[in-house]
Amino acid sequence: MSDERKSFASDPEKQASPTRDIDVESLPTTNGLALEDKPVDPTSFFGRSLALSARLERALGIEARGIQRVPDDPSVRTDVPSANFFIWLAANCVLPTFGIGILGPSIFFLGLGDSMLVIFFTNVFTAYMATFGPKLGLRQMTSARYSWGWHGARIVALLNCIACVGWSTINSIAGAQTLVAVSENTISDAVGVVIIAIVTLILGMAGYKYVHIYEKWSWIPTAITFFILLGCAAKHLVNVPMETGQAEASNVLSFMGVCFGFAVGWVSLASDYNVYQPATTPAWKTFAWTYTGLIFPLVLIQWLGAAIMCVAGGAAPSNADWTAAYDANELGGLLHAVLVPVVGNFGKFCMVLLVLSVVANNIINVYSMGLSISVLGVWIAKIPRLVWPIVITAIYIPIAIAGANSFSTSLEDFMNVLGYWLSIFVVVVLLEHFVFRHGSFDFDKTPIGIAALVAFLFGALGTAMGMAQVWYIGKIGALVGGDANPFGGDIGFELAGAFAGIVYLPARWLEIKYIGR
Template sequence: MSASLDYPEDPEKALDSVKDVDVVYAVEEAPDRVIARRFGVLSPFLSKLFASGVEARGIERIPEDYRESKNAWNNLLMWWSVNAVLTTIPIGVLAQSVFTLSFGNAVATILCFGALGAVATSFIATLGPQTGLRTMVITRFSSGYFGGTIYSILNILTQLGFSVTAVILGGQTLANINPGTLPLVVGIIIIGVCCLVPCFIGYDMVHVYERYAWMVNTVIMLFLWGLGGKAGYDISAQKPLEDTGRALSADILSFGGIVFGSLTGWAPVAADYNCRLPADTPPMRVFLLTFLGLWIPVCFVEILGAALMTITDPAYVSAFADGSTGALIAQVLSPWGHFGQFILVLLALSVIANNIPNTYSAGLSIQALGRPFAIVPRFFWTFLCFVVYTVAGVAGREHFSTILSNFLSILSYWTAFFIVIVAEEHFIFRRKNGPLGGYNLDDYDTPSKLPLGVAGILALCFGIAGAVVGMSEVWYIGPLGKMAGAAYGADLGFELAAAFSAVTYPPLRALEIKLTGR
């Protein structure tokens, strides 16, 4: 993309501090004017759109001098809002409905694998303030321009997949408020449109919404915990159905992969939402606040999902059998009558907070595919993503549990090797006294100055190979996954994907640096 898009929002302020005439000419226009002028007859319309508050900046780097001095505590509040939502509940439900785990084993798995996923995602979040770049652009410094494009494609599919599950569950819940009055298709479309609005406007509106959404969402989760307790939790109810021996280990590993994926699914977008923090923001502060904002609400809500499955009242069991998670939650709130229906509406709308990062970052990932995509305004790609996942949600509305379990398992595979490769590049090759001595951030869009990418792409391929031999899905069981479990194997996909990439990337990257110098 053109370097002109790094211009400050206030060109007059920049001119005051610039002495050189050539540089003065280079900063005389703001990003919104540069973008609008590209589109000829549409220029007046785009100018009005940007003037109304729609974000003009896309994946261009934000220079240190033009960062916003906002509190890093927004990281905690944002991720709390994103995860203390309706879409997190079904992940906990899978522990019993798919893997027949007892409540105790489900809780232990959620806590342990959740912590591991939160640590990985929180590390990626620390790179936002340090670089001023979006997450998918940061991958170019380890895997080159082409390798970054591969990650962008994977991330587009990931965010669209998350969005599909979000709009389906939100639509299911709306449809169950008063069964027979609102078609599921209409519910899905309503949720999709509500998610689009803040993402269309951009970064500032996303943070404004997420800064406050957690309050309502958390209170609703407390209501559900209380009403579920009134209906009667029976934490030993699943024990007779639980597998034993190797089969139990396989269930824990497979469910753990889903929990891990539910948290590392945010890693490919984690830097997108704090890249405007000052460059001197302490990385440890960003890490801890992100970790708490991810791990606490995810565990709290996923354990709630597991607890709701222990209710043995026939009405609750029948509700889940007939209408999945949405109907079960509607049954939990039924003792409160019309007020319960109102809470159900708010709960359905909570998925907006969850789906906002998916929608916003999917548009950025499309821009990161390359310069032809980057010159198209971000809001256009955001709108296109909304259309795609809403249509997909309508088409797959009857297969929510299958989509969720398969999607989250596969998701954990690629995010595992993505995180490992970026981390090894950061801590080994880009450390202060390392082979490269840090990042030359001005090179983010210059392929000739970025790594060739051979090492990153080969390590990526080894990661895929690790996932294939270790995975255990309904449609395929890898040889190592089969050996680790009983009849259906154990899902070791993300562990082996991370291990294969971790072992192969350092020597390959060291050789690449020796031969190319970058």
């Protein structure tokens, strides 16, 4: 170990209060995994790009910082814990959340009561991952190195990048369908996707501060619009009784997978949005504000979606106009059928507000992908953060245009796949933190990552055995459905987490015993 590394490792003050912003890739550590702290040549392409980013940051207030550790400096860490509430309230008080709710009756033919129960209990999940942000000053995929290892973190960061593209695609499809319905089919899905993408790109490039400002206020008109939607739909709402039997059980489990995928999708980027809060912020405050911001919109808006869809589709549709509108233009058509006949052109204005709500969700993905992709390699981390929102936008626009006519199917497939890998990710991170680090944020050594990789492979095996998708039904997933439901019941995320956890504990113990970290 070099003298510089020894000095850093033995001096807590240097670790807690770095005097300059350095990339986590070059942060000296006690295990020798990090690279040497070499400055970027100011005359190189990377050097000139970083200098330009810095000038933009100073001139416009745009954030240029990438995955560098945020210094534990009171003048920098100025955010308050309540910011966690607004960021997640706005990100989930959106049209795609409503879209998740409609899947219970439309795809899985559930009644109102069983849809609402699944939504409630599945969304009651921990927001603990968000507590890592203030304590470490690191983004979520960067702090993942302390459980997944250097190279394992690259795997989950890549998966998170793919997830961010998927989220942006699904959200844009929902918004585009709604814009098409508002315009009475005078604009195409492609135009709707591009409009949403451009607005999202501007905010995503602006960075952390502007994302927080937008999210702090954007949820208000959206929440009001959902109340108006409830008022317009109220007299038509009916209770569709629960079914019983093995087919009902398998459909409940499959819908749970969809809801879980949506809710747990935030854990891979939760701490990206509170790294500017003081390191002394109590963990319980971070958890409480995050959990509250998530649970209210997730449950209430998904309930609204399920209630309206019970009337328009599913096992016992009772409103032919709503059913026809949904069949013709899916989510956008359904909203148009509920709002416009009651409140006229004001209903179209409400639909436009719901379209704009998509931006509140998409900017989270666009911003976080730029951080996650920087974990993949040293040279990538040197590319200014401002570049990546443009890259992700260029990727998801054509994908969203291509899939604009299949919102429900695309959403179901994507949510399940998202839940599979995130179940493994969460289990590994939390087991490492509580079992092997005993809940301490004193991350002094990063593991090799062998145990995490083994857990990932066994978790993937559990996924394959428990999943029930159109394109593949696992052996256990098929058993859940039985003869009553040939499509099976999806328990992929449950088995993924269980298999990963069972294997990770002994594998990590062996890794520590024989490798030392």
